[in-house]
Amino acid sequence: MYKFNKKVLSITLGLLCCHSATAAVSIEEATAIQRSLITLDTHLDTPANLVVPGFNILERHSYGHDYSQVDVPRMQEGALDGGFWAVYSPQGELTKGGYEQSRDTALLRALAIRTMVSASPQVFEFATESADAEKIKKNSKHIVYMSMENAYPLGTDISLLETFYKFGLRMAGPVHFKNNQFGDSSTDPSGTQWDGLSPLGEELVAEANRLGIVLDGSHAHDETVKDMIRLSKTPIILSHTGSKAIYDHPRNVDDALLKQLAESGGVIQMNAYSEYLEKLPDDPERKEAYKGLMKLVKEGSERSVLLEKRREIDHEHPAVKASFEVYMEHFLHALNVVGPKHVGIGADWDGGGGVDDMMDVVNLPKITKRLLDEGYSKSDLADIWGGNALRVLQQASDYAASLKTAKK
Amino acid sequence: MYKFNKKVLSITLGLLCCHSATAAVSIEEATAIQRSLITLDTHLDTPANLVVPGFNILERHSYGHDYSQVDVPRMQEGALDGGFWAVYSPQGELTKGGYEQSRDTALLRALAIRTMVSASPQVFEFATESADAEKIKKNSKHIVYMSMENAYPLGTDISLLETFYKFGLRMAGPVHFKNNQFGDSSTDPSGTQWDGLSPLGEELVAEANRLGIVLDGSHAHDETVKDMIRLSKTPIILSHTGSKAIYDHPRNVDDALLKQLAESGGVIQMNAYSEYLEKLPDDPERKEAYKGLMKLVKEGSERSVLLEKRREIDHEHPAVKASFEVYMEHFLHALNVVGPKHVGIGADWDGGGGVDDMMDVVNLPKITKRLLDEGYSKSDLADIWGGNALRVLQQASDYAASLKTAKK
Numbered sequence: 001m002y003k004f005n006k007k008v009l010s011i012t013l014g015l016l017c018c019h020s021a022t023a024a025v026s027i028e029e030a031t032a033i034q035r036s037l038i039t040l041d042t043h044l045d046t047p048a049n050l051v052v053p054g055f056n057i058l059e060r061h062s063y064g065h066d067y068s069q070v071d072v073p074r075m076q077e078g079a080l081d082g083g084f085w086a087v088y089s090p091q092g093e094l095t096k097g098g099y100e101q102s103r104d105t106a107l108l109r110a111l112a113i114r115t116m117v118s119a120s121p122q123v124f125e126f127a128t129e130s131a132d133a134e135k136i137k138k139n140s141k142h143i144v145y146m147s148m149e150n151a152y153p154l155g156t157d158i159s160l161l162e163t164f165y166k167f168g169l170r171m172a173g174p175v176h177f178k179n180n181q182f183g184d185s186s187t188d189p190s191g192t193q194w195d196g197l198s199p200l201g202e203e204l205v206a207e208a209n210r211l212g213i214v215l216d217g218s219h220a221h222d223e224t225v226k227d228m229i230r231l232s233k234t235p236i237i238l239s240h241t242g243s244k245a246i247y248d249h250p251r252n253v254d255d256a257l258l259k260q261l262a263e264s265g266g267v268i269q270m271n272a273y274s275e276y277l278e279k280l281p282d283d284p285e286r287k288e289a290y291k292g293l294m295k296l297v298k299e300g301s302e303r304s305v306l307l308e309k310r311r312e313i314d315h316e317h318p319a320v321k322a323s324f325e326v327y328m329e330h331f332l333h334a335l336n337v338v339g340p341k342h343v344g345i346g347a348d349w350d351g352g353g354g355v356d357d358m359m360d361v362v363n364l365p366k367i368t369k370r371l372l373d374e375g376y377s378k379s380d381l382a383d384i385w386g387g388n389a390l391r392v393l394q395q396a397s398d399y400a401a402s403l404k405t406a407k408k
Numbered sequence: 409m410y411k412f413n414k415k416v417l418s419i420t421l422g423l424l425c426c427h428s429a430t431a432a433v434s435i436e437e438a439t440a441i442q443r444s445l446i447t448l449d450t451h452l453d454t455p456a457n458l459v460v461p462g463f464n465i466l467e468r469h470s471y472g473h474d475y476s477q478v479d480v481p482r483m484q485e486g487a488l489d490g491g492f493w494a495v496y497s498p499q500g501e502l503t504k505g506g507y508e509q510s511r512d513t514a515l516l517r518a519l520a521i522r523t524m525v526s527a528s529p530q531v532f533e534f535a536t537e538s539a540d541a542e543k544i545k546k547n548s549k550h551i552v553y554m555s556m557e558n559a560y561p562l563g564t565d566i567s568l569l570e571t572f573y574k575f576g577l578r579m580a581g582p583v584h585f586k587n588n589q590f591g592d593s594s595t596d597p598s599g600t601q602w603d604g605l606s607p608l609g610e611e612l613v614a615e616a617n618r619l620g621i622v623l624d625g626s627h628a629h630d631e632t633v634k635d636m637i638r639l640s641k642t643p644i645i646l647s648h649t650g651s652k653a654i655y656d657h658p659r660n661v662d663d664a665l666l667k668q669l670a671e672s673g674g675v676i677q678m679n680a681y682s683e684y685l686e687k688l689p690d691d692p693e694r695k696e697a698y699k700g701l702m703k704l705v706k707e708g709s710e711r712s713v714l715l716e717k718r719r720e721i722d723h724e725h726p727a728v729k730a731s732f733e734v735y736m737e738h739f740l741h742a743l744n745v746v747g748p749k750h751v752g753i754g755a756d757w758d759g760g761g762g763v764d765d766m767m768d769v770v771n772l773p774k775i776t777k778r779l780l781d782e783g784y785s786k787s788d789l790a791d792i793w794g795g796n797a798l799r800v801l802q803q804a805s806d807y808a809a810s811l812k813t814a815k816k
Contacts, residue, residue: 054640074468104570104571107515107571107574107575108574108575111519111575112523113520114519114523115522115526118523118526118527119526119527121527159508160509161510161511163515166512166515166516167515167516167519290621311445
């Protein structure tokens with residue numbers, strides 16, 4: 001049986017009984033508190049690793065060696081219970097053939113998530129209801145919700161959303177880096193095409209509502225997010241997004257939109273993707289070296305060769321990451337603007353996330369410590385670490401259930 | 409680790425060294441020989457049980473209690489290594505909505521097969537290549553190929569065949585009890601509609617060929633089977649079918665078609681579905697009682713209640729099954745007509761199969777004993793029990809590979 005170190009937990013919780021919110025909290029204390037909460041990251045790109053030959057989620061890896069950021073030993077150390085494991089699809093051509101290929105790949109990714117869980121029933125449990133998280137936590141297992149980043153693989157066949165729902169999907173975002181059949185992305189170099197959601201995107205929102213899937217506005221253009229808030233019958237989530245007030249990047253949202261999101265009951269989950277957190281210095285040599293690496297990728301070089309090459313480049317031209325402090329600036333700003341009922345965590349692990357001193361899930365308790373140091377309570381932390389995301393999931397499924405009841 | 413009783417096996421094989429083909433073979437000897445072969449049933453409807461709450465394939469069940477016919481303990485006892493585990497779809501309306509619902513259910517069934525394997529990696533291994541069977545057998549695991557009975561869930565979107573291929577599908581039959589979008593069934597009360605394959609069915613054949621999926625003509629109308637033989641670039645299989653010369657039923661094939669099948673390299677796998685093996689006496693009282701049971705099914709009664717009721721009916725009005733001898737008549741007839749390179753076993757377990765004295769997989773060695781007694785050699789048995797089915801699978805994948813090579 002797979003268990004947390006309960007002894008350490010109870011001792012440390014004992015010490016905490018008299019903790020004053022303003023005194024600095026030790027990292028051990030913060031870790032212990034975090035362990036007592038349901039801790040979810042709402043955007044884990046880890047499923048991409050599940051289909052990498054030889055990757056074993058049960059074993060400990062290191063970012064320095066294979067660039068992975070999430071596995072069971074590190075989740076345990078970093079007190080992460082689980083989260084929304086993403087079926088991410090890179091966007092191909094907006095054609096029948098492109099859609100079909102992506103549909104298949106996305107279904108296989110969903111299969112990989114499900115087989116990860118079924119292969120280790122003592123370690124993972126698949127979750128579809130909001131209340132599942134607490135039960136799974138009680139059984140000392142890791143929580144696996146399924147989400148979709150980029151609805152591109154649905155093509156123009158909205159009925160496929162139900163297929164994925166039946167596979168367990170409970171959160172979905174319409175777009176990724178580029179505009180697609182469902183609407184505008186925040187980062188398409190060609191600008192907006194639909195001025196928000198497309199007509200098909202509006203159908204997608206209605207279908208997600210009907211099924212009880214939380215809509216995710218991360219990567220969506222501000223106008224798309226606004227359309228989603230306006231049209232969705234239940235609060236939306238930004239599963240991994242930052243504060244535009246701290247860094248003016250299209251992947252972040254400004255305070256007005258943040259407030260609109262919160263007023264509609266929605267949640268922003270703070271993204272730790274360095275390039276979206278602050279302006280990082282250019283490094284043309286590193287860029288050039290990475291072009292060489294990309295060439296090897298295209299030539300189909302072996303993974304071990306690619307990793308060796310990547311480590312070599314990173315040694316010669318070290319990556320510059322945003323600081324943990326800047327991450328927390330985004331975080332604290334969002335908390336200041338909308339409060340702890342509307343902020344959570346979605347650091348884009350295994351999808352590009354990571355800041356200095358927090359390059360994998362091991363160091364997540366730093367966030368907890370910092371928030372406690374700032375005076376946020378354990379109850380606030382419970383909301384931030386999972387309660388808020390679970391609330392919007394509950395609202396999505398309640399609405400879907402209400403439609404079924406109304407039908408009878 | 410999960411192993412056969414190797415001691416018993418080696419002792420018994422030792423005894424067999426001087427076995428004369430004409431002397432009667434003991435059931436223990438037959439079992440030992442069967443254990444030494446790759447033994448596949450090409451139509452296991454067992455996946456339907458995988459989605460029954462509480463059904464555990466690793467535990468021993470009994471036909472008398474829950475009507476199941478396949479589980480790991482019984483496979484071990486009956487020396488069945490595995491086979492083609494079917495994604496079976498009952499046919500709904502030939503409409504967009506009907507297709508979509510069935511597509512989802514079929515994908516979930518494929519998921520159930522894959523999670524069965526991933527949940528017990530010491531017991532099962534998923535197979536996609538013909539050569540996998542031998543490797544899996546050597547590792548003392550059970551062999552799981554995936555097949556599809558009724559292509560109805562593909563709707564009119566042939567590209568979905570590749571989706572299932574990617575899930576591991578390696579055998580597919582176009583139709584079931586009724587005609588559908590792909591062609592004519594052997595048992596549609598309205599008669600033929602397409603005079604064989606429909607134009608979409610012809611596309612299905614070409615796509616199966618392109619992918620390397622074995623085409624299965626069981627349940628197909630004779631004209632459909634003829635079309636499949638004519639159009640398919642590789643030999644087809646009848647995964648669970650009988651001999652019309654023994655019993656004139658549409659689900660059986662006559663000698664002319666059998667010969668045509670064999671001449672094209674194909675294989676018939678002998679079906680143990682009693683109603684197709686001989687004319688069974690009518691039992692109006694039993695029929696009436698079953699109508700009552702069906703009413704309970706429709707009302708959504710609990711499974712335990714339904715099983716109790718079914719056992720009660722079967723006690724009061726016992727089912728009449730065909731005899732094992734009649735099954736072997738079909739079997740031996742097919743062997744006489746086309747020889748042991750074109751006959752195999754597909755008894756329709758968990759799909760209606762079963763004859764007196766062989767109501768589950770435990771008694772499979774009776775077949776081996778009977779064939780040995782008839783003078784068939786161990787080498788013939790190797791073909792019948794798996795070699796023939798694996799040959800047509802190899803031919804299907806070779807053809808698909810040749811297309812890829814030609815393309816380059």
